[in-house]
Amino acid sequence: MTDAVLTLSGGAQTTVQDLGRPGLRHLGAPQGGASDPLSCALANVAVGNPVHAAVLECTLAGPVLQFNEKSVFAIAGADMNARLNDRPISQYEPHTVDPGAILTLAGAKTGMRTYIAFRGGIVADVFLSSASTYLPAQIGGLNGRALLPGDTISFMTPGAKPPTTIPQSYRPTFGHDWVLRALPGPEITLITESERQTLFTKPFTLENRCDRMGLRLNGSPLTPDLTSIMASSAVYPGTLQCPPDGSPFLLLSDGQTTGGYPRLLQVCAVDLSLLGQLQPGDRIWFREISIENALDLLLRKTALYSGLLEEFNFG
Amino acid sequence: MRIGEIISFGECGFLVNIVGSQDPIKTAAYVNSIAAELLTEGCWRDVTPGLDSIAARYDPVCFDHQTAHALFKKTVTGFRFRPVKSPPIKLELPVLYGSKVGPDFESVCKLTGLSSEELIELHTGQSYRVLIMGFAPGFAYMGTLDERLHTRRLDTPRQSAPAGSVGIAGAYTGIYSLRSPGGWRLIGRTPRRLFRPKDHSPFLFRSDTEVRFRPITENEYDEISRESLP
Numbered sequence: 001m002t003d004a005v006l007t008l009s010g011g012a013q014t015t016v017q018d019l020g021r022p023g024l025r026h027l028g029a030p031q032g033g034a035s036d037p038l039s040c041a042l043a044n045v046a047v048g049n050p051v052h053a054a055v056l057e058c059t060l061a062g063p064v065l066q067f068n069e070k071s072v073f074a075i076a077g078a079d080m081n082a083r084l085n086d087r088p089i090s091q092y093e094p095h096t097v098d099p100g101a102i103l104t105l106a107g108a109k110t111g112m113r114t115y116i117a118f119r120g121g122i123v124a125d126v127f128l129s130s131a132s133t134y135l136p137a138q139i140g141g142l143n144g145r146a147l148l149p150g151d152t153i154s155f156m157t158p159g160a161k162p163p164t165t166i167p168q169s170y171r172p173t174f175g176h177d178w179v180l181r182a183l184p185g186p187e188i189t190l191i192t193e194s195e196r197q198t199l200f201t202k203p204f205t206l207e208n209r210c211d212r213m214g215l216r217l218n219g220s221p222l223t224p225d226l227t228s229i230m231a232s233s234a235v236y237p238g239t240l241q242c243p244p245d246g247s248p249f250l251l252l253s254d255g256q257t258t259g260g261y262p263r264l265l266q267v268c269a270v271d272l273s274l275l276g277q278l279q280p281g282d283r284i285w286f287r288e289i290s291i292e293n294a295l296d297l298l299l300r301k302t303a304l305y306s307g308l309l310e311e312f313n314f315g
Numbered sequence: 316m317r318i319g320e321i322i323s324f325g326e327c328g329f330l331v332n333i334v335g336s337q338d339p340i341k342t343a344a345y346v347n348s349i350a351a352e353l354l355t356e357g358c359w360r361d362v363t364p365g366l367d368s369i370a371a372r373y374d375p376v377c378f379d380h381q382t383a384h385a386l387f388k389k390t391v392t393g394f395r396f397r398p399v400k401s402p403p404i405k406l407e408l409p410v411l412y413g414s415k416v417g418p419d420f421e422s423v424c425k426l427t428g429l430s431s432e433e434l435i436e437l438h439t440g441q442s443y444r445v446l447i448m449g450f451a452p453g454f455a456y457m458g459t460l461d462e463r464l465h466t467r468r469l470d471t472p473r474q475s476a477p478a479g480s481v482g483i484a485g486a487y488t489g490i491y492s493l494r495s496p497g498g499w500r501l502i503g504r505t506p507r508r509l510f511r512p513k514d515h516s517p518f519l520f521r522s523d524t525e526v527r528f529r530p531i532t533e534n535e536y537d538e539i540s541r542e543s544l545p
Contacts, residue, residue, distance in 0.1 A: 022360060022361065023360060023361050024361070025361040025362065025363045025449075026350055026354060026361070026362050026363060026364060026448070026449075027448055027452060027518070028448050028449045028450050028451050028452050028453065028454050028492075029451075029452045030451075031361075127512055136451065136493040136494055136495055137451075137452060137493050137510060137512055138512075139512045183323075183325060183326060185324070186322060186324055186330055209474060213495065213496060214496065226467070229465075229467060229468075229484075229485040229486075231365065231366035231367045231368070231485070232365055232366050232449065232450070232456060232484075232487075233330070233332075233363075233365030233366070233367075233368040233370070234324065234330060234363035234365055234368065234370030236325065236328075236372075238325070243468070243469070243470060243471060243472055243498060244467075244468075244470040244471075245470045245471040247471070249472075256449075256450045256451055256495065256497075257363055257449050257450060257451070258363065258365055258447075258449035258450050258456075259450070260468055260484060260485075260498065261468065261472070261498060263324075266324060266325040268325075268326060269325065269326060269327060269375075291323055291326050291380065294326035295326045295327075295375055295379075295380060298326060298327075298375055299375060299376075302375075302376060313374070313376075315327050315360070315372070315374070315375065
């Protein structure tokens with residue numbers, strides 16, 4: 001099938017994503033993939049796709065798409081007031097459309113990213129076993145770039161699994177205030193005990209400077225002791241680093257694999273998907289928990305979703 | 316040179332530093348050997364070599380924390396380092412120096428007390444070894460810099476450094492392989508492409524490559540840029 005969908009408007013930044021390229025950090029390659037992998041997986045399941053099929057990731061303001069063929073799609077993640085032929089439609093359930101139908105996504109009130117899955121999955125450029133668009137290197141997706149008006153999308157042949165509605169209790173909800181559970185990072189001792197208190201109790205506000213690589217935060221300034229120059233070392237999505245100016249930044253899905261600014265905390269795997277939904281201006285509280293607690297929460301969440309999501313990894 | 320204390324990094328990961336070494340080239344060779352060993356074990360979700368550290372993450376569905384810790388410890392402490400003596404691949408890299416393409420060139424001169432000529436002479440006057448690959452695809456950490464060139468990272472990381480930007484930080488120098496944010500001080504730019512995803516071998520460097528920088532003029536820069544177009 002070719003040209004099943006025509007892009008009328010690309011939105012702020014719409015890219016093809018799947019669950020990324022894990023296991024390549026020794027080559028400096030980030031996993032990439034959907035910044036909110038859980039919503040990506042749920043959109044796929046709603047149309048009967050495997051969790052790792054390629055979907056559209058829409059950022060802050062969504063695209064306008066015209067269907068040229070009978071298709072099945074589903075939407076998950078941030079609510080962008082999706083309308084089909086100008087009628088509001090619900091998220092987390094499959095919609096069957098006829099040729100000529102127009103899907104419009106507007107701006108996200110809460111949350112940052114919306115995922116549109118099409119039954120069969122999107123046909124895209126595959127690099128190192130993943131269709132994820134990695135904008136810095138212009139690889140994956142549709143010619144390694146964001147969707148532009150006139151771009152067409154085609155789908156792969158669907159498997160046998162039928163589309164399904166995602167039960168309410170599995171749908172993540174987003175606001176403007178976030179509590180993210182976290183573990184202290186390797187350089188936590190470079191800040192004072194009172195700064196540590198601040199880090200784990202006071203809110204940080206998300207700056208406008210945020211993309212798939214990282215998010216910059218504003219809050220009570222932190223002053224890590226930088227008398228010795230740190231040698232670059234591993235960082236991950238969810239690592240909070242703090243440069244000398246005291247404004248920390250959180251790494252996201254396309255973030256670098258190593259870094260040399262102090263790593264103050266690591267967001268727990270159980271909350272990692274939420275990072276892709278943080279919107280500029282949102283407030284974040286980091287809550288310190290123990291490793292045992294973090295592992296317990298992760299295994300519980302994995303178990304909760306295990307009936308719905310096959311081969312999905314929250315870490 | 317010995318293995319430091321193993322710490323947890325995240326709920327499913329470990330990090331260990333190599334301590335007591337004064338030689339970054341030796342340290343990196345050690346790091347890379349252990350990383351290679353961990354990668355062959357197949358039970359790690361990812362392995363990340365650092366300049367003087369190694370990190371690995373496990374799948375909590377397959378292992379509990381104690382078991383994974385024991386596996387990690389066994390490999391990093393039981394490892395017997397045998398340096399490989401094969402001669403490194405040598406590579407010469409053209410670099411245009413100066414504030415036009417290296418926005419921190421002047422500030423590095425000020426911080427180090429060096430003149431423009433001295434800075435370029437020091438940076439090009441020796442060869443460097445690729446210590447580890449990391450940060451972004453194609454990025455290579457190289458060392459070690461002449462002590463007179465050692466500077467701290469920027470207080471506020473730059474939002475976007477163009478691909479090819481040549482940076483320095485501490486005892487290291489490196490080239491941004493892709494347009495990306497970063498905190499290294501930029502002193503020049505190479506027209507060569509470090510990451511060619513569509514090529515059979517996408518990376519220009521690998522750990523152990525020996526690199527020498529050659530200063531070029533703006534005209535040469537433009538000429539080479541045209542030749543290296545995709």
